[in-house]
Amino acid sequence: xxxxxxxxxxxxxxxxxxxxxxxxxxxxxxxxxxxxxxxxxxxxxxxxxxxxxxxxxxxxxxxxxxxxxxxxxxxxxxxxxxxxxxxxxxxxxxxxxxxxxxxxxxxxxxxxxxxxxxxxxxxxxxxxxxxxxxxxxxxxxxxxxxxxxxxxxxxxxxxxxxxxxxxxxxxxxxxxxxxxxxxxxxxxxxxxxxxxxxxxxxxxxxxxxxxxxxxxxxxxxxxxxxxxxxxxxxxxxxxxxxxxxxxxxxxxxxxxxxxxxxxxxxxxxxxxxxxxxxxxxxxxxxxxxxxxxxxxxxxxxxxxxxxxxxxxxxxxxxxxxxxxxxxxxxxxxxxxxxxxxxxxxxxxxxxxxxxxx
Ligand SMILES: [Zn+2]
Ligand SMILES: [Zn+2]
Ligand SMILES: [Zn+2]
Numbered sequence: 001x002x003x004x005x006x007x008x009x010x011x012x013x014x015x016x017x018x019x020x021x022x023x024x025x026x027x028x029x030x031x032x033x034x035x036x037x038x039x040x041x042x043x044x045x046x047x048x049x050x051x052x053x054x055x056x057x058x059x060x061x062x063x064x065x066x067x068x069x070x071x072x073x074x075x076x077x078x079x080x081x082x083x084x085x086x087x088x089x090x091x092x093x094x095x096x097x098x099x100x101x102x103x104x105x106x107x108x109x110x111x112x113x114x115x116x117x118x119x120x121x122x123x124x125x126x127x128x129x130x131x132x133x134x135x136x137x138x139x140x141x142x143x144x145x146x147x148x149x150x151x152x153x154x155x156x157x158x159x160x161x162x163x164x165x166x167x168x169x170x171x172x173x174x175x176x177x178x179x180x181x182x183x184x185x186x187x188x189x190x191x192x193x194x195x196x197x198x199x200x201x202x203x204x205x206x207x208x209x210x211x212x213x214x215x216x217x218x219x220x221x222x223x224x225x226x227x228x229x230x231x232x233x234x235x236x237x238x239x240x241x242x243x244x245x246x247x248x249x250x251x252x253x254x255x256x257x258x259x260x261x262x263x264x265x266x267x268x269x270x271x272x273x274x275x276x277x278x279x280x281x282x283x284x285x286x287x288x289x290x291x292x293x294x295x296x297x298x299x300x301x302x303x304x305x306x307x308x309x310x311x312x313x314x315x316x317x318x319x320x321x322x323x324x325x326x327x328x329x330x331x332x333x334x335x336x337x338x339x340x341x342x343x344x345x346x347x348x349x350x351x352x353x354x355x356x357x
Contacts, residue, residue, distance in 0.1 A: 059130055068116050070109065071130045079133035090192075091185045100189060104196050105131055107163065111156045111200065112138040118155030122148035134263065144295075144338050146222035146230075153215040160201035167194040208245065209238030210267035228278035235271035242268055281336045287317045293346040295338035304336060320344070 059071035084097045091097060109131065115138040116126035124142035131137075142152040171194050174180075179187035205213040218234035225233065242265045249257035284300035291298050303313040307323040307330075314324050321330040321344045332341045 062131075065113070066117065067127060068113070069128050071128070073130055073132035075133050076131055083133075090188055093185070096185050096189055100192055103189075103193060105136070107160070107193075107197055107200060108136045110163070111159045111204075112136040114155040114157075114159035115140055115152055119148075119152040122151055124148060124152060134260065141339070144227065146219050146227075149222065150216060150219035153212055153219060157201055157204050157212050160197050160204070163197050164201070167197050170194075206241060207237060208241030208264060208268070209235045209271050210264050211241075214238050214241070228275050228282055231271055231278065232275035235268050235275060238264070238268040238271065278336075290317050290347045292335040292337060292340065293342045294340040295335060297335070297337040299333070299347070300336060305334065316344075317347070 058075075059073045062070045062072050064070070080101060084094070084101050091100075109129065112129045116129060119126040119138075119140040119142045122142055122145075124140060126138060126140040128139040129136055130139070138156075140152055142148045167190070170190050174183075174187050174190050179190070204211055205216075207213045207217045209215065209218065214234055214237070217237070218230050221230035221233050224230075242261055245257065245261040245264065249255075249261050281300045281304060284302045284304070286298040287301050288298055299317050301315065301317075303315050305316040306313050307326060307328060309328045310323060310326040312323060312325040316330060316333050321333065322328070323330070330344070332343050333347060334341050
């Protein structure tokens with residue numbers, strides 16, 4: 001079974017104290033991020049974004065919860081050593097630095113579980129979370145409806161919203177109990193967690209497209225403008241945000257924010273290219289003798305499918321699933337409308353349903 005993967009990630013960056021925490025989301029590149037099992041199609045023109053997301057390859061499997069596998073990417077350890085050391089001497093023992101760093105990722109993980117569980121609730125697929133130095137990536141594939149997308153995205157930051165009163169209460173209790181004097185390390189830890197959670201929330205809600213806020217904006221625009229145009233608008237706004245973030249990184253002289261900005265820029269660009277690809281599909285003539293067994297939309301006429309073997313683009317409905325370049329036969333076809341993969345034999349119905357892109 002091929003997985004339509006959509007990375008949803010949280011990330012953080014922090015060199016200065018209080019630790020700067022942030023979380024972001026790559027675009028809804030269901031097609032661009034398609035991992036290619038042998039002999040499956042991806043939409044041609046969708047393979048536009050470099051594969052910069054961490055995968056479970058090169059990762060350690062930590063555990064499974066609610067049927068979701070949690071992985072830790074190897075690079076996490078490298079950056080963790082740096083991250084823990086750069087926390088400096090806020091505490092009397094390095095053990096607190098380690099605990100703080102681990103708790104940061106625990107909050108990120110809870111955020112990702114928010115996305116994953118919400119995605120499942122609306123009937124989507126979510127079975128993997130990968131933690132890496134920039135945070136976490138929840139691989140979710142919500143149904144292609146704006147409401148389902150909106151809930152899957154909003155549920156992540158809502159975890160941080162729910163944690164806000166919890167951390168506020170602990171801070172208040174600690175302050176009342178005089179931890180500042182009696183338990184300074186614990187008090188500092190509690191205060192830092194409050195900052196981490198709050199900054200994660202604020203950063204994620206920035207309306208810069210690949211970030212949660214940008215994807216929420218995109219989902220809202222989807223109700224009015226449709227799938228392709230909403231992505232076009234949201235990723236265009238994203239570029240403005242990225243420019244602001246780059247300026248901020250230069251002003252703050254923060255390498256981490258610079259790396260984040262670059263990462264957002266790449267994903268924002270991917271979103272824009274995907275929106276253009278969607279528009280191309282939407283404007284293409286149709287194969288009227290075929291219909292997607294899931295969404296009932298007739299497939300576009302044109303070289304929109306890529307051979308998994310030789311990478312040449314071709315029209316699978318014209319060639320009955322045979323790559324004209326290398327002769328490989330494909331038994332299933334990918335629907336650019338709804339993102340499902342279905343056997344060729346199931347597509348042979350006529351349809352009058354217009355594309356909704
Ligand atoms: Zn998120
Ligand atoms: Zn081929
Ligand atoms: Zn479909």
